[in-house]
Amino acid sequence: MLKPFALPENLLMGSATASLQIEGGDTNNSWYAWAERGGIADGSKTSPAADHWNRVGQDVALMKELKHQVYRMSLEWSRIEPEAGRFSADALAHYRGEIERLIKAGIKPLVTLHHFSNPLWFENSGGWLRDDAPSVFQAYARAVTEALGDLVSDWVTINEPNVYLTNGYVYGIWPPGRTSPKDMFAAAANMIDAHILAYGTIHDVRSDMGRTDTMAGAAHHLRVFDPASGNPLDTLVAKLFEYLFQGLFLDGMLDGSRRLPLRRHRAALPGRVSDFLGINYYTRDLVSFTPSARTQFGRLSVKPGSPVNDLGWEIYPEGLYRLVRKYHRRYGLPVYITENGIADRADARRSRYLYDHLYQLRRLADEGVDLRCYCHWTTMDNFEWMEGFTARFGLVELDPATQKRTVRKSGRFFAEIAAARGVTQDMIRNYLG
């Protein structure tokens, strides 16, 4: 029997997007070039995506209809800094307009500076392997904070550096298409330094503006890595995966400590370098010690017989509880759920997914975890990187051909939960019956 429950008291409800996945129209970024060369599951390109650049008003109205209290959006670096060192007043004005609309609609903006896409000038001159990548990123963070810092208190510097680097620098399936673990660790050190520098800059610029409410952090993709069997080697390899895939990044971007095999620190601000723990949570992997060419030392698999989403990822709500509890204990920071969602074109499982994951937040709050926001991935269906439009994560269904937006049943459920600040018996009957 499913039970009604109330949302944690301070939890703001909303959804998350990324500029490249929804805006369309920009040709000056690494993903545009990558998709033009082909290889996206359904052959889609990065434009028009959800044509959000031209539909900001419509989409903010939709978020309001879905009772959003927070919206996590990202800025397209290539629009804001179209050439090295030149910042576009027009692009900044566009984002300013969008943020003003959100605020007017009662929706708090949570703004991400980097979400997987780079300006072409940066990408083509070495990208995250450039020696000066951290300070280049810092200059961009400064320009943005100077332009928008009076409106925006909450910032995500970088989204999922671990996913970006694994796909782009080890597997070679995302731009820049490299397959070198050595490069991946070099780029990782730079991204961590970039975060540390941007964190300091966002604080400095806003405090010069007289603002004392800055909350800056990163969005970390965290997975549960469980051993596939009782074999101690599986346990060992699971721990190694956890350390290399997320531990390194958490320690580097939350408390500024540098872990092997990353090269030494260059950023100026060790110590506390995040004001919140941002978590993107989707799934768990089982890990077995099966050395293979692809993974070097271990193999990942999905628990046999487990429920999965359209992409075959295990649906494992308990994982959200386990990860938040573990890392909240370790770092002691307020928690932002910066992403959580399901690829579910038919909308057959999303409502239950929402219920089950929000219920884990209730459990965590009861144990004293300070949870500040839940940003569902995602607002409307979008350009899902290599999956193109084949993976549908939206609370709102999008027809990419007509750009028609239709709120899914789970989207209505989401709105009712956000408005009522919890799940009621009626909702259980109407949406989960």
Ligand code: FCB
């Ligand atoms: C996360 C990304 C986001 C989206 C979801 C499904 O890894 O941050 O852009 O692709 O997965």
